[in-house]
Amino acid sequence: MTFKVIEEGAPKRGRAFLTSFIKNFLPATPLLLIVGFFFLFPIARLIYVSFLSNENTFTFSNFVTAAQEPYRTGFVNSIKIGLFSAAIAAFPGAIAAYFIETRGGSKLRRTIAVMSGVLANTGGIPLAFMFYAALGIQGQLTKVLKFFGWDLYAGTFSLGSFLGLLIVYLYFQLPLMVIVFSPAIVSLRREWSEAARNLGANQFNYWIRIGIPLLFPSFIASFLLLFASGFSAYATANALTVGNLPLTPLQIGGLLDGNVSASQLNLGKALGVVMILISACAVIPYLAIQRRSARWQK
Amino acid sequence: MIKSKFQLPLVFTLLILGFFVFVPMISAFEYSIRTPAKGGYGWDSYLWAIREEEFLYYIIRSTWLAGVTVLITLFVLVPTLTWIHLSNSKVRGLIDGLSLLPLVIPVVAFAVGAQISFPEFVKNTVLELPFLYFVLALPYAYRALDIGLSAIPLKTITEAARSAGANWLRTITSVIIPVIRGSVMATIALTFALSLGEFTLTVLLHWDTFPTWVTYVAQENILGAIAISMMSLILPFLLLTLITLFVPERSTQGRK
């Protein structure tokens, strides 16, 4: 093999440039083509149309309306539900992932991985039905709890309220956390825990100084992923609420695929564009953190 | 591997998780085995569902669509990710970001975007669906495979395979994939489940698959529709779990 000595960071010229291009870019082409055509192209079109008025002229009016009520509350609620559902799933999920990955046998781990994969995709009417069957006003679990003296429905609790939604979202957010966070646990080398012990640290110290700092970036990264998932969840919220809890995905669904329609025809698309922007705010930090922590996972 | 002592936290965790996962499922299941006509319980709703003339047609249709999606996912992502890890390419950041984008847009908006942008010939073929499902599964599949590849000594085994004379195809299929089989199984499970259950995108693009057929059939037989939902949840679950349990174990470095 002959080696070509190229100065690090020097701009590539001519054939070197072409080789560099091929090396750095070409193998990604199939993925980029598919994602480009089947995803970026529709989204680009959506963004383009969001700037059109009913008469197909350029306008910002869709975005002006998107910043007002009830859409503003929709954004606030959606962000809240993303944050809260991520928070209540992240901690239990991380702990569960820890025990499963470190104490579970290989068969158990793989089974849980598969189950989590299926569970993370439950949603919509089937999920709502399962919860109404268990925790609805005539649910099996509700009856059991009532027998033990706790009447869930004495107050104003309902599965279609913010709290109810959080409980139901947990059903798919928890497995998602387990799937996304488990690999971080795996990368926590046993060698480090042994090394720490050899150096005289006890369990507590190990966690405070090594374990948690190492896991923290992946934890935050997983949290952000869960946020994006809760933020944009549509079918489940649709099955549980009747517009009483304004949420942006529902508002978008109602505008793009409803029976009532608003006076501004492209409002739904504008709402979608704002959603992308908000989610981008969660995704970009996620990427930054992932890149930094990737070093430790090698 | 700590096997004998300190299993209590694990058992405790599994019990709590199990309760949370299975209580709603069992409550719903109870409805699906009700037989109001005869009183008591029975499998009538399930039998009705299976005997519906279009049940088999739609199950097969959705299964092969999901299968194609899984194939696209593996064929595209495994080589691409392998290359990304090996070459440490500069586009890695871009692709990482791209892979997360489908997560941030609600499916209904994506579907409308597809409606207004795709050319006729794409909209006319049902094969547009596996590619769209691939896009929807991308955030999860990419992550699962990426992390799986990070956890193994990829460079070492690739060089070993290549110097033993294997070409890239054999390296990927016979060496890399078996080593990351955990990630691959999780990816297959996620992608398959997502494609089988995908409703909004399918319906807005005027296609009919198993989930769309279920909502149609639900009108006349509510308990039957519940039985079908139960089947859609439990069957992929059982199937994939059985496959995982019976696929032989191969030890990997650094695990166990």
Added chain:
Amino acid sequence: MRAKRLIAAASAAALTVGIVALATPATAAVNICKAKNVAEAGGLDNLIKLAKKEGKLALITTPRDWANYGAIHDAYEKAFGVKVTVDNPDGSSQYEIDTMKTAPKSKQPDSIDIGPLVVAQVTPPGGKPLTSPYQVINWKDIPNAAKDPSGLWYGNYGGKLAIVYNTTLPSVPTKAADFSKAEYKGVVGITGDPTSSNQAFMSVLAASIGNGGSKNLSDVSKGLELFKAVKAQAPLVKVNSTNLVTGTAKLGFMWDFNALGVVPAAKAAGLDLKFVYPSDFVLQAPPYINAINAKSPNCANARLWQEFVYSQNKGKTAAQLTAADLKLPGSKLFALMQGGQNYFQQSGADPIMSAAMAKKKLLVPSLLDFKVPATAKVVGPATIADVLTAREQIISSWASL
């Protein structure tokens, strides 16, 4: 010499005949997609003949158990030997509009059935209409307020809103104002989000007239107040089939014309549902609207379907048609069959032509087992203008109720 002239003459004659032969059926095919009434389609017999040749009718979002559509489909299929397909039976009106605008040719519907709140999108300002104009045989029997003058769209059937309730409720509800009773706490609901669901929207309107707002149909503030009072006790639940079965939802408003489908399906699931009209004010909602898609792939069937749906005839249903009947020439068979308007009438939906049909004594009895009580006043029909105003109120206030 003479042979040459003969040949020339013969060729000319053959050519002329050929051109005429080619021209005539071609003109007929082009005409059918531009036919604005049955006369331009060459008469009912010709229309039926062309429809039979096409053999397919593509409909959209018309479920079988909705306003008796299942029976209408069956009758049409049996009589004319045409295969009826329905794209996304549970779909929304917006879906229908978007399909007409963006779907590939193979997925375009022939005829649409949309709610009154999206009809404005059929005629976009400054653009081409999405539909083709057509006027059925009894065009004048459709009230003017319910149709577009040039035939681009026309009202089809309208519904009244009835109260649907689970008989396990502690007491029988009789009017909208009962919804806020304390004993119904937690199980009162609405079929969907009024800002996106037509039926839910009309439910708010029905609640409004039952809460003191019957004078002005464009103001639904009283309806919003009623639902707010219900919500103060417990959040509204979604009234759909699974929630009714689990007992999560036990009370709400629903279209009366769906009772024939909903009650038996509920019974089969072990649920005892009853429909009853409010005893004080009953809302006659604006009608659902039909139109022929401009991109309709089966032009003859699109038009024959309208003729059938707007036929006022009393006659035989699908099961009653005999083999001998099916052999009759088109228009004779058509005259024998019960018309679409009467199918709607049977389901409890009010056919748009009911006023004219009542005068001509053509209405068959409704199959609903519940009637509008003598004490109740039927309010409406609400016009499209009314509901457009109400829409703005609902969109701005529903979420913060």
